[in-house]
Amino acid sequence: MAEWDDILEAQAGDENAFTRLMTAxxxxxxxxxxxxxxxREEAEDALIDVMQRVWQRIGIYRGECAFSSWVGRVARNVCIDRIRARQAEKRPQHVIPLDAPDPDTGLAIDPPDPSDGPEQQLEQKEALAEVHSAILQLPEEQRDVVLCYIALLSEGEERSVYQRMADRLDLPLGTVQSRLNRARRKLAAWRNNSAQNASDGVKGGRRDDM
Amino acid sequence: MTCEAYEALLVRHIAGEATPEEEAEMHRHEAGCPACAAQRAALDGTDADLRTLAEEIPPMPEGLHTRWAGRFAQPEPDAAADEPMTQRKHRNWWRGIAVAAALVFVVGGAIMTKDSLNPRGTAAVSGAAARKTADSTYGGVYDGGAPAPNLSLNSYQAAGGVETEEAMVYDFEEEIEEEPEFAPAEETPETGSAREKKIIRNVSLSMTTRAFEESLSALRQGCENAGGWIAQEAVSTNYSGLRTASLTLRIPAEQLDSFLSAADSAAQITSRMVTASDVTDSYYDTKSRLESERVLLARLQALAVEAADLSDLLELESKISETQYTIDRLEGSLRSTDRQVSDSTVSITLREEAKAEAVQNEQLSLGDRISHAFSVGLEWLGEALTDLCLFLVAALPFLLIIAVLIAAAVLIRRGRKRKDGKAKQ
Structure with a gap:
């Protein structure tokens, strides 16, 4: 396979081979x-970090798993490190304006679709932000599976998303499915709870009150 | 339907295993049970959110590729991709032959049992190749006092042959961060006489002293001055109150002589044994074996990627993990040897001698001895009397009680006698 040749050459220091490898x-x-x-900006910087890190560590790769899943692991680690670094820097805020960093993840989230009405925009943006930060708080295995699911769902390929996930995560198909299902149940339960809190009149969901 | 049953069905629904009848049952229950309906809504909402999160991912921005790829050289156009299909099939076919040839070499190396260390020997990549016990030359008997090293020199397995010109040797050591001792600077050709000698020196000392504390701290100081450290230290006291210290020190090999002269002045050395083992040959044997194993691993991994047949793949995987285990073992061996070469082990037993009291009986005259015995006897008597007094004092409470009881008994008897006496009158 051409990929293995490129890997060996990149390990030996060939930058062209590395570029070919990572373009894929x-x-x-x-x-x-x-x-x-x-x-968007964070993701761009993160991607460049991932490329750098893969270049630094490619010598350690020994073929124990598929190259794409090894790269996927590096990418996830880079992103999680970024999130943790941002969290360490965050300052507490009592009012959350629209473009302020999310207190849970410390990230400023992209503005929503301008074609929606302003109220819908706000609700939708907040809801998605909450779900996203809930995902990041899942146990590590489930978090990885969900993020991989989201990333692969938008690809337009014929193979089922579970099979693609199994390749990327280097896990058996059954494990992928069971972990994803457990994560979905957890997220649903969390969503149910916060919905109940909201309907019970408790000001849940507004993190500044906690 | 109960809510517990609904929960069970919901689990099946999440797994995508619910039958249409079960789905219908769930809907019926949801119609009447707001709590379960809320659960279902939460699940559906979650799935919708995941889809939204996926859809909101924008395409990769223009220019991002250039930003990262520009830090590395521009890739040449992939020549292989331009080849027409037939030529590519041709290349794959040649590659298959090369793979088969490599397999033949591997198997051939396994069958061969010649233990040739001559690098101009037969062309074979030795992996599961010939094994022989390396004959290491011991300079002396290994002292029993030294702690048992992890070095099982006799089990070193030398390579049966050496790589050919066809083998691609990848210098992995440059990329590995945690093995500085294998930096390329130390890499020497096996035939060259530029091989460093690998000698393990160990020392065992028995020492006596009258000034125990001073000697011990002098030894410690000498160890520190030589840049060494104490691996083990134990001090015990025997029944006569004399102490014995057992020290195991690791001293950098270059400082060993200066440490020994420092030790000489710290206490009296009653016995000393220095051993030197030359492990150069087996060390470099192991090193070249390690190289072969690494090459073999790369080969096997390449084959594993190409393997189509599942049983071939499984076999290759098991050989790969065997090889990796061997590599780890050999690397550990080499590291252990390096540590022992660079830091000698010095075992010291330091015994405290009693302070000089010259009681030399043979020199005394008879008269002196008699008076000495008499005074000893007086001492004993004094001690005995003292002990008796102490015993009496200790027993006093009991004696008092007994005395009281006896007095009481006597008085009662007297009282009775008088009564009897009066009654008789």
Missing amino acids: QEAFIWRVCYACLRN
């Missing part, structure tokens, strides 16, 4: 970074 991976890396960070 860049689309997926972009989707994973955006799915994690939800901010």
